[in-house]
Amino acid sequence: MDIGIYIVSKKIVILGSTGSVGTQCLEIIRNFPDDFSVLGLSAGKNFKLLKEQVQEFSPKYFFIENYDQNIEEAKKISLEEMVTLEDVDLVVMALSGSIGLVPVHEAVNSGKTIILANKESMVMAGKMLVEKAKLTGATILPVDSEPSAIWQCMMGERKNISKLILTASGGSLRNYSINELKNISPELVLKHPTWNMGAKITVDSATLLNKAFEVIESSNLFSVPLNNIDVLIHPESIVHSLVEFIDGNLKALLSIPDMRFPIQYAMFFPDRKANVELPECNLAELGSLNFSPVIPGKYPLFDMAMSIAQNNNSLMSVLVGADEAVVDLFINGKIKFLDMNYLIEKTIQSHQSIKNPSLEDIKNASEWGFNNVHQLIDI
Numbered sequence: 001m002d003i004g005i006y007i008v009s010k011k012i013v014i015l016g017s018t019g020s021v022g023t024q025c026l027e028i029i030r031n032f033p034d035d036f037s038v039l040g041l042s043a044g045k046n047f048k049l050l051k052e053q054v055q056e057f058s059p060k061y062f063f064i065e066n067y068d069q070n071i072e073e074a075k076k077i078s079l080e081e082m083v084t085l086e087d088v089d090l091v092v093m094a095l096s097g098s099i100g101l102v103p104v105h106e107a108v109n110s111g112k113t114i115i116l117a118n119k120e121s122m123v124m125a126g127k128m129l130v131e132k133a134k135l136t137g138a139t140i141l142p143v144d145s146e147p148s149a150i151w152q153c154m155m156g157e158r159k160n161i162s163k164l165i166l167t168a169s170g171g172s173l174r175n176y177s178i179n180e181l182k183n184i185s186p187e188l189v190l191k192h193p194t195w196n197m198g199a200k201i202t203v204d205s206a207t208l209l210n211k212a213f214e215v216i217e218s219s220n221l222f223s224v225p226l227n228n229i230d231v232l233i234h235p236e237s238i239v240h241s242l243v244e245f246i247d248g249n250l251k252a253l254l255s256i257p258d259m260r261f262p263i264q265y266a267m268f269f270p271d272r273k274a275n276v277e278l279p280e281c282n283l284a285e286l287g288s289l290n291f292s293p294v295i296p297g298k299y300p301l302f303d304m305a306m307s308i309a310q311n312n313n314s315l316m317s318v319l320v321g322a323d324e325a326v327v328d329l330f331i332n333g334k335i336k337f338l339d340m341n342y343l344i345e346k347t348i349q350s351h352q353s354i355k356n357p358s359l360e361d362i363k364n365a366s367e368w369g370f371n372n373v374h375q376l377i378d379i
Contacts, residue, residue, distance in 0.1 A: 009036050010089040011037050012029070012038055012091075013083060015079055015093055015100070016043070016100075016118075017041040018050055020094075020197055021143060024260050024263055025115075027260065028263060029057070031275060039061065039088060040060065040077075040085070040088075041062050041063075042062065042095075043063075044095075058074075061075055061076070062074045062076055063077060063079055079102075079103040080103060084109075091115065092114075094143075096120075096201070098121075098366040100120060100121050101363060102363065104121040105359060115263070116142055117143040119210075122216070122221065123216045123319075123320055124365075125362050126216065126219075128359065130223075143259075143262050143266050145240045145261070146167065146218070148240070148261075148265060149240035150222060150243060152253050153241070154222065157243075158222070162245055163228050164228065165242040165244065166232075166241050167233075167241055167291070168208060168232070168233055168234065168294070169193060169235060170233045172188065172189055172192050173206045182336065189202070192205060193235070194235075200327050207299060208299035209301040213320075215229050216309050234289070238256070239253070255281050260277070260278055261278060304348065311353070313355050314357045314361055314362065314365035315348060317366040318366065318368060318369035321370035321373075322369035322372065325343075325369070325370045325374060329377065334377070346376055351365070
């Protein structure tokens with residue numbers, strides 16, 4: 001008698017399903033339809049795409065603001081309800097910005113396995129979330145390519161780490177002088193040389209603030225002191241990060257810059273799956289790989305973030321909120337590129353920081369940072 005092999009599909013909810021990470025996550029599910037069952041989807045403003053996704057993947061639940069009817073058979077529930085559903089196996093946190101903080105906290109509190117693309121939550125409340133995960137049994141799996149590379153390189157060797165080395169492309173403006181940046185257009189900033197990402201993260205890549213966020217995220221996720229984490233500019237974006245061990249050996253993770261690699265790894269962890277849709281990394285064709293240090297002063301927001309990251313206070317939350325404000329203003333042509341540095345610096349200087357902030361303190365500080373930027377441009 002033949003015994004059939006049954007694949008138990010993982011039930012998954014995706015917060016931010018219409019964004020860059022969310023759509024690529026659904027692309028992987030299309031390639032492996034027997035391995036995943038979509039239980040819930042959420043979007044910010046793109047109702048048209050969300051409706052198409054609901055029609056294709058038939059989730060039980062959805063969330064989007066300002067719409068209270070069902071979509072097909074899907075019922076609207078809150079983000080917090082969605083991530084705490086009893087039968088959820090995987091929670092994909094693909095929301096951008098501080099809006100992801102409370103859903104991430106609730107997912108951790110419920111002991112879920114979280115595929116985390118929302119680095120802001122780890123920047124604002126990383127220590128709190130990691131400590132809570134130890135108590136609840138939650139698992140946080142990073143999706144950003146650099147923390148994912150570190151995670152994979154550290155596998156089985158966490159006790160022997162000497163240093164983490166994150167790589168950064170340098171963004172779309174890495175070869176521009178300060179004078180050339182004065183009147184740079186949003187369109188040019190959004191043309192990332194190696195990655196295809198969402199608008200906000202592309203701007204944050206140009207300021208290198210995104211890399212500062214990833215340094216802080218990695219420090220919190222892997223319990224490595226900030227002083228033991230370096231950043232190298234690597235224009236080709238092939239080496240995603242490196243781990244240096246106590247015996248002087250280095251491990252690196254290499255792949256073509258494509259977010260589907262770290263997304264798929266997290267979705268199938270601890271297994272790996274062949275995916276013919278993903279590009280092959282042919283080193284012979286790529287030729288040379290280049291690395292250089294971050295030049296002090298070239299990326300003021302990176303320097304600022306690293307200078308305040310050492311303290312466990314509310315300043316990082318203010319920085320996250322202020323950055324959301326300035327990036328949106330810049331993309332919409334209301335401020336210039338270099339204005340972002342000034343507005344964030346003034347906001348940081350104006351904030352009276354709170355030591356060891358609560359979740360509510362963190363949330364309020366981010367909102368304060370966002371609002372303070374808008375007050376500054378209205379003066």
